[in-house]
Amino acid sequence: MTEQPTDRPSTPSAAWNELRRGNERFVAGEPQHPRQDADHRTALARGQRPLVAIFGCSDSRLAAEIIFDVGLGDAFVVRNAGQVASDSVLGSLEYAVGVLGVPLILVLGHDECGAVRAAIDSQGDDATPLPPHIAGLVERIVPAVRRVAGADSDGPINPADVDASDVGREHLRDTVAELVQGSEMISDAIAAGTLAIVGANYRLAEGRAETDIVVGRI
DSSP states (O other): OOOOGGGSOOSHHHHHHHHHHHHHHHHHTOOOOOSOSHHHHHHHTTOOOOSEEEEEEOOTTOOHHHHTTOOTTTEEEEEETTOOOOHHHHHHHHHHHHTSOOSEEEEEEESSOHHHHHHHHTTBTTOOOOOHHHHHHHTTTHHHHHHHHTOOSSSOBOGGGSOHHHHHHHHHHHHHHHHHHHOHHHHHHHHHTSOEEEEEEEETTTTEEEEEEEESOO
């Protein structure tokens, strides 16, 4: 029997456990590719009830449904370079929470992120100016760069002295905080226990999503 959208996990902990199991299968090279058959596709035409909203970087190596071994209708995915919070991102996630009823938001960063690297390099002496729209994204990551570098002033830093992994983790935590602070709907759902946010870092080489921060009850 084809699984229906209403049969999906409905609590933050159940949703996160399903994603973790899927990621473990992916890491082990034993994906099941669930809910990708024609019958399930047809059933979803009548509506959706995803188990998670994933806000991640646009990097081509972060294909969320593959990483977590889920299928059609399972993940409501929002992406941009460097997973930078914005009004459109918040609006999309509020739709997932308020209309679709997702119990979990997963914010997914990763190592070797080009946006993080660009943010670090932008703070160097004589850094090459970035195109305006790229600069607008990168500027949101710069506070994490400055904290990791221990830079108290606005002066240039030496990019070679800044650990990109540390910047990525700081930026991930900043993004999670922005989602909570920027949306009353999201913060209220967390307070009510119907929603949680997990911030995770994806390791490109091994394929593992490692939990970094949790807001709410998992």
